[in-house]
Amino acid sequence: MTYLLNSEAAFRFDWRRSLEEIYRGRNLSFFESSQSIPMHSHEVWVVCRGVVQLSTLHPSGDEVLVGLAFQSMPFGLPLTMLEPYQAIALSDVDLMRFTMTEIEESPELSLSIFRHLNRRLQQAESMLALVSNKRVEDRLREILLFLKKEVGQPTDGGMRLSIRLTHQHLANAISSTRVTVTRALGQLQADGWLWIDRDRHIVIAEEAV
Incomplete structure (x- = not known):
């Protein structure tokens, strides 16, 4: 690979x-x-x-x-x-x-x-x-892992997405609503799967799969 x-x-x-x-x-x-x-x-x-x-x-x-x-x-x-x-x-x-x-x-x-x-x-x-995945959380994880591969930049503890995405961008990408995506992102942050840096870019944790 x-x-x-x-x-x-x-x-x-x-x-x-x-x-x-x-x-x-x-x-x-x-x-x-x-x-x-x-x-x-x-x-x-x-x-x-x-x-x-x-x-x-x-x-x-x-x-x-x-x-x-x-x-x-x-x-x-x-x-x-x-x-x-x-x-x-x-x-x-x-x-x-x-x-x-x-x-x-x-x-x-x-x-x-x-x-x-x-x-x-x-x-x-x-x-x-x-x-086609029914769970919004799974769809969100998959699109973020896809973006990690395409535009991820190594940073302390993870991979920073080089483009700044709004919740609406992500909602459009996974056929969901902004409110639902905001809730799912909050859960991923609480789980330590990702965080938002001071420039409002998403950083995906190294161990995220």
């Missing part, structure tokens, strides 16, 4: 370096946390830094999280059939934009997009599996 994770990390680094070399001089687009990211039918974004929340809306108006785009992951209207489909910066993000024509004409870029779309597919399956 460690070898696979190291290989994946090396691939992300190599692809980012390749993008920088091939598209030297191309400007990155910066979006602040909570800012909406515009999308067009002929363009794909690639995350260079930060995390993007991807969501849709039910007819009732409720927002539903359908994915999180981490570093090197692509997203955009050409890659979805959902409508409406919206992207919001969950942290400060740097993005690189490509047209579908550029992707189709570059074998290297096409292969990399495919590779990271596969990561998105695996993520989507994991999220579908966790929301």
Whole structure:
């Protein structure tokens, strides 16, 4: 497992370096946390830094999280059939934009997009599996462990999530309510499974499973 994770990390680094070399001089687009990211039918974004929340809306108006785009992951209207489909910066993000024509004409870029779309597919399956769990506490644990793997940073006694999540973010992710998530988080804190640091980031204890 460690070898696979190291290989994946090396691939992300190599692809980012390749993008920088091939598209030297191309400007990155910066979006602040909570800012909406515009999308067009002929363009794909690639995350260079930060995390993007991807969501849709039910007819009732409720927002539903359908994915999180981490570093090197692509997203955009050409890659979805959902409508409406919206992207919001969950942290400060740097993005690189490509047209579908550029992707189709570059074998290297096409292969990399495919590779990271596969990561998105695996993520989507994991999220579908966790929301099928009937217990909110278990769903919350699973989404936090997933985020720990993707955006966790080692700190004293645990892993700190590098993005700051509201209770509503987590509720949307596990198809629950903010009030229920707040109660479940309080129980996890009481159990010593996690705590909140002074910057309001979640820290998951080392022994948490």
